[in-house]
Amino acid sequence: MALRDARASKTRLLLFMSSLVLGIAAVVVIQLFSTNLKANLSLQSKALMGADYIIDSDEIPTDRAQEIIDSLKPDASEVTFVSMAAFPKNSGTKLVKVRGMEGDFPFYGSMDTQPKAAARNYQKEKTALVDATLMLQYNIKAGDSIKIGELTLPIAGALTNIPGATTVSTSVAPSVIIPKVLIEQTQLLQFGSRKEYQYYFKAADTLNLDRLEKELEPQLDLVDADLDTHTSTSRRLGRRYDNISKFLNLVAFIALILGCIGIASSIQIYIKEKLALTAVLKCLGTSSLQSFLIYLIQVAAIGFLGGLFGTLIGVGLQSVIPYFLEDFLPFQVQISIDPISLIVGILLGVLMSVLFAVLPLLSTWFVSPLRVLRVGNGNLAAPKAVQIAIYIVIVATLFLISYWLLDDFIYALSFIGGTAVTFIVLAGVGLLLMRIIRKKFPRNWGYPSRQALMNLFRPNNQTLVLITSIGLGAFLVSTLFFTRDLLLQKTDVEQSASNPNLIILDVQTDQRTELKSIMKQNGIPVLDDIPIVTMRMSKINSRSVDEIERDTTREVRSWVLNHEFRTTYRSELTASENILEGSWQPRSDATETIPISISENVARDALLEIGDRVTFNVQGVLMPTQITSIRSVDWSQLQPNFNILFPVGVLENAPQFNVVTTAVADEAASARLQSALVSRFPNLTIIDLRQAFILIKDILEKVSWVINFMALFSMLTGIIVLIGSVRTSKYQRIKESVLLRTIGARDRQILKISALEYVFLGLLGSLVGVLLAVVATLGLALFVFQEAFVPSWIPFLIIVPGITLIVVIIGLSNIREVLGSSPLEVLRKTN
Template sequence: MTALKLAFRLLMRDARAGELTLLTLALLVAVGCSTAISLFADRMQRTMTLQAGEFLAGDLVLTSSSPVAESWLGEAGNRGLRQAQTIDFSSVLLENQEMLLAAVKAVSDQYPLRGVLKTADSDSGQDDVSTSGPSIGEVWVEPRILPALNLAIGDWLTVGEKPLRIAKILRYEPDKAGDFYSFSPRVMMNQVDLAATGVIQPGSHVHYYYQFAGEAGRLSQFKNWLQPQLQPSQRILDIHEDRPQLGSALDRAERYLGLAGVAVVVIAGVAIAMAAARYSERHFNGVALLRCLGADQSTIFRLYVVQFCVLGVIASGLGCAIGWIGQQGLLHFLRPLLPKQLAEPGISGVGYGFAIGMAVLLGFASPPLLRLREVSPLRVFRRDLAPLPVRAWLVYGTALALVAGLVWRYTGDTQLIVAVLGGGALALLVLALVVAMLLRALRLLAPRLSLAGRFGLLGVVRKGRGSIGQILAFSITLAAMSLSFSVRNDVLEQWRQQLPEKAPNHFVLNIIPEQRDALQAELNAAGIEASRMYPVIRGRLVAINGEAVQKRVSKDSRGEAATHRELSLTWTERLPDDNTLVRGQAWPVEAEPGWVSVEEKLAQSLAIRVGDELRFTVGSEQVHGRVANIRSLRWDTMKPNFYMIFSPGSLDGFPSTYLTSFYLSPEAKAVLHTIVKRFPSLTILEVDQIVAQIADILRQLSKAIDLVLYFALLAGFTVLFAAVYGTLDVRMHEAALMRALGAGRGWLHLAHAIEFGIIGWIAGLLAVMLAQAVLYALYAGVMHLPFKVDVMPFILLPVGAAGMVTIAAYWGLRQVVRQSPLLVLRRF
């Protein structure tokens, strides 16, 4: 108890003296950022679980491209599961001389099993909640259908060959998916009326959904029974594997925010290590006195560990409160991407932030604390007797273990962890060597400078390892801040610029061969420049070199998505202009049948190489193709793209349709009615809303990135001031000597400004080089965008860094020149 009371007294004394200010600030930043991101991710996960019905309209959903066996539904009934069914397809509606492509959903009487439908009797009417769909002979329609077809509530709408009365306006459906169908206006009808429409014919593109609800144990047993029997075109969806409301954009947002949070924690950890180093050095004399009074090494270590634990508890608690507020900011910025009803913040997210605070504090501050236990009692008589430094492996090992754990939490990717840690260690080594060479080169300039300039320059060179450590800390911090700005502005803007100004915003599907030339003439007459028309048949990849493709598929990979559905297969004499060969050779104009070109990412996911033999099923027949080349392509051009392209003649004998895409301005939309009237079998998909939604997602994500950037800036400034205050005592002694020799305050300010200006300039130069290297890897390896070196950061960042570091040094060292030389010299 005596030791505990002494620890509290020493902690309060240090707090009043300002010894722990920077360390506490850095800890607040790290905990606040980690807690905010952790709470955000935790709320999203629990929202998925709590609102499963709002996403899938059932606890479990089976999706298929064709009706499933009745025995499967019977098995679900035998297990006591409630069932519902929906059938989704596209259809062109013709009313009052107007045409409209609509997404039709035929629902059973039991739909929805989870969640509710919301309807209204008029555009301005209040929403009514319904637990079942339309009655037989009725349809519910989204509001935009009525003005588009000049209809009103109570009118008749013909779907295929079946007239149905418009009973209500459909405002909300729980399981509306984020695909092409969600951008077409919805028509909901009763499943009993579907056969009378005559719309679904052999070869029609239809999605069947079978919803199940019941006890968790029975659902799990049914899923385990059903899983082995699924065909490649069938898939089971549950809340843990499918997130239709959020989409991949939110998953990527969580991952990016998490990795950005790791960067903030690392930067704050550097500040904690610097502040703890100065703290321990200032307590060497006090510890030596305690050793003389009988305290052993274990007592000393426990004494200061208790202080840091108490400090960690207080600062982490405050940081969790800051994080709580921060996650509310994240939710505000990302509100358009999130479900309407969110789970309340959980204690687990706060607990994670608190644990991160304690781990960061003890992990980065433990090496300096370990030095305190090594202080010799003889230091009472010999002030120059410093304890031996802690082994380097302990310092770096603690930091690397913490970073690896954080990266693993947000990515679960071992390769990424190795790349981050290995690349980071290599970058630090290279930067250290570069800094050492720069300092050696700068020494040659000293004789040509003024006295203040020479003193400032030699202040950098003379400290050697200390200066290298400061410059590396500054450069990594500045690089992280620069990358945050670049991702916030340049990368997102570069992505937008990659989309051509008049990117195709309409896709035309189901062009029968007999109408191909006539449609092309119609487009030319309307002044519409369309992309190439590609023949398309539907087929599924089933084997690679005789091995079932499922054996090469990894979970959640591009290969899994491509092999669990039918692919659009095409053939052409020449590859598309915006496709680039990566490996292999393009086939000649007179190529033999049987060759196939594979998209690069799919080839990587399935380990496909040039020369491999691929087997496809088209209908009931088998098609073989040997890989001639692997090509990269850009999916964001909004032009037709294909995973598989065959050489001419490879798919002869199979019935095919054509597809193309074109750009149409909003003012010219009327021409679509003329095209659809002349070619009623066409399916035209308007993707303007897709492009608009992508742009909106980018805007929302950039706002969320801003919040993390603010944490990074705060962490960067704590590093800056920690580095300045870390040498405060030595500088006070040096300043006292210089003033005793006649130096004035202005001269000392100038010398300090030159010293830290040099440190800042070198750190800024290294930071921009490091940031440009990371951006190159990001552009080329992740985003597949062309990289262009920007000259302005090489000018602005070193100058800005020099100014920022100089200002921080002036503020932090202002008390150095104000101290009386006599008092300082007596103290030392």
């Protein structure tokens, strides 16, 4: 019976199925991406690192650290730091990542260069390998020279690939590889320079890396060094990319929920039209269970086919996500088909379709055979207890699926709660609209307008389902648009003339006067001249750092104990700082205990409070301090911010270097200043924040493409739900239009009635969705980004009219058979 009835209603059932397809496709494509990514991380973990394990240190290794390193016999080593590089050919300058390499690195993967021989010979020939994109930007070729600090050497070739590098990381500071033996000649490793020493190891196949890490990590922590194995790095990268997958999974899941709501609504209308047939079947002896199973089998088959087609589409689209994220991935993702993801897609189709359709299907269980003789519909709803039980099962199932996607109880609960609130608001708007129209019906309006408004609350109306589906799609897309706009707006604000856009690092004390003179000659102002003093914690209250590190039950985070703090002193707080506790002391003449201010993250991770004492080691000199204030710091602002802040009058005579900030008018002025400074002071590191802003915008654009691509599934699903809902009630609408034609309505009036109804629905649904997006983004701006939010008018001018137009076009397609045909002819066709 299910098969026979399905043949007669195949068009409608195909529309039900299409509601599921895109939601399933979205879930499957992200699942496949996540599975392939994890598999690639596992298979390529050695190639990502280029070695089996690495020991690294931010400073020259201590005697004990060097003893451990030598005992393991490193196969290669490097020293890495960021500096300015100059190209004598055209006087160009650029911030680069200098990597002084020694040994045959990498052991896995490859260092690709043009020409290929350059990677093999650069150490022997004492030449440089320069990032290929950087060479292209500055029109540099093999054979030209590069100047790093006081060292000038020829360029052997273009570096096109090295393990672990991504497009984003090389955009900030492109790599320049030189022989390690030449690093000393650059004269760039001075006081205050940030550098890193790395030692690469190729392990025997029998070595247990997890055991090695477990035994060596505590020993290396005590000597300010760290160990990373290819397996731990793979796990860390996996967690990072897993967060992206989880977010995209939620967007896909919303599309699936939206499709399921469309199924529930469409099935409800479909079953209402089948109740008379069900009553006839019961007159012929069909049981309630049999009549229920006839349509349940149809829904399950719809779910299976929807899951199957959605899975196939997901398989076809699986290469799209890696394409958008390739700049963020340190390797090329090899695409493969995971059978589990395919099975999950099909099972989700069956589960979600049955779950959301079971409540409307229960009407067939409670229909009476007497309905054959009755004209009214009667109350065929399931008992309240059954309805509540079904709703509980639906919510519980959605929670379990979201928990499976997020692997976090609180996040899953928040997602379900947020989704429920959005649906409740949209449904509440629909119900409120129907109530207002009934009570405040404009009886002085023209006939087409009154009839269109009546259609919003008449039997078989589509107000709730259409406002919900339209509003949710508009909400998703608008929220993503507003959020991206908020982030881009933040970078635009940072580029205003009152804020620095050029930061000069590593300015030595004896260079400050001449540097400022050069800036003045170029007409460039000095906005900030910030002294930097490096120090480490030696004692927290009465316990030494060494004692705390040896305590296996400690709650103090290890980074605080091992970190080299770059601190400053000044008499005023900046705009990015606010005092949370205590009071800021701008000046101190104390010689015994110095009042300081710490950031809230240091207070949290070091378990420090107002009044606690911390002793710092400043280049061998111990300085006792007392915490008198705790600050919040806006680290998102691209300006120097500090964890530890000293008052004026204490650190002036300590070993220090300076950071100078300025604002340049354009790229040409920036290039001139950088060229003048680097030629005179090769040790300087200059960061052009305008380039950072461009990079941030590029990253946001690429990420927004991925998010918008996933949101497109929700939008298309909403459109399909709309088509399904409208087409499901096609015959009901045709009969109403025929009745209007019979009593004398003209084609123009019928067209106007339908158009106005769908204008009301499309306009209200999309407008509510965009307004909800404004509220959601305002919450993000206030509580997450802590920025002012001024919503763009683009969603109101494009999304609202665009969705409304689509709704009207789909709605009017319902009555095209009525227009231009006689009532009798139309009724014969539809019957």
